Amino acid sequence: MAPAAVVIAVLGGVALEGLDPDRDEARRWAERELSDPVYEASEPTPIDLIAQAIGDFIADLLTPRDGVPWSPLVAIAAVVIAVGLVVAAILIWGRPRLAHRTRESSALLFGEAEHRTAAQLRAAASQAAGAADWDEAIVLRFRALARGLEERGIVEAPPGTTAQGLARRGHHPFPEHAERLDTAARAFDDVRYLRRRGTAERHAQVASLDDELARTTPVRAPEAILS
Incomplete structure (x- = not known):
């Protein structure tokens, strides 16, 4: 799985399972997955950079504000939007010219x-x-x-x-x-x-x-x- 997809999959799974990690914990989970040697040779692509920004956004979204957690539906919607953005990036930068x-x-x-x-x-x-x-x-x-x-x-x-x-x-x-x-x-x-x-x-x-x-x-x- 490409690094861009891994970020979405890891954070998406967190939202769908109803877990409530804080920002640092969510980032650690993503970094642990991406520390696999298979990704070390990969140079970041525009899609990877977009996925990283989306991952930061979702991690921030899942962090409770003033002790009040976000609704799981909001988190799921954010994941769906993020996946849509990644797909759009693939279509823009990946199609033949x-x-x-x-x-x-x-x-x-x-x-x-x-x-x-x-x-x-x-x-x-x-x-x-x-x-x-x-x-x-x-x-x-x-x-x-x-x-x-x-x-x-x-x-x-x-x-x-x-x-x-x-x-x-x-x-x-x-x-x-x-x-x-x-x-x-x-x-x-x-x-x-x-x-x-x-x-x-x-x-x-x-x-x-x-x-x-x-x-x-x-x-x-x-x-x-x-x-």
């Missing part, structure tokens, strides 16, 4: 800094296509495709991911589009690295795939695919 991780991984896209959203990349690709700059239009539209999958939490593109690697990661959530994903990735590599001229037809293929994926529900619930 997928969005945060996604923002960090998105600082680079296919080896280059890229902070634009999928919508912004699509707009830039359309502008390049309007100027018949097919090389730029293909590169930007494939980047938009990748960023769109990231934003939806379907596929991640951490630093080091290649266009071909991203296409392979898209095979599982979009099996019916697997071949077209590979074709779009090759189009990106051809114009970006092999210096082959882009064409309106190849741009249309990438743009059409991006539009379809944006409207398609993946095979499984959105979840970042890392392998």
Whole structure:
């Protein structure tokens, strides 16, 4: 049991059993439990610090005032509130931060800094296509495709991911589009690295795939695919 839970369990048991320790005795009971060597290696977490403050509050609550003890119902209510606070702390500090991780991984896209959203990349690709700059239009539209999958939490593109690697990661959530994903990735590599001229037809293929994926529900619930 974690130190935070131990404090609540020890003091909660005291209240529920109807015992009436003074402040010092309640603290000694909690300290005795936490003196177990299993806790010595643990560094205090925000949850532990909150639990310690709650434990002090409950111990103070259980201490009689002017010779008149508190009602057991009040003590039980305090324990319930304390447990609720600990649960809230766990939810706040313990839940995964997928969005945060996604923002960090998105600082680079296919080896280059890229902070634009999928919508912004699509707009830039359309502008390049309007100027018949097919090389730029293909590169930007494939980047938009990748960023769109990231934003939806379907596929991640951490630093080091290649266009071909991203296409392979898209095979599982979009099996019916697997071949077209590979074709779009090759189009990106051809114009970006092999210096082959882009064409309106190849741009249309990438743009059409991006539009379809944006409207398609993946095979499984959105979840970042890392392998």
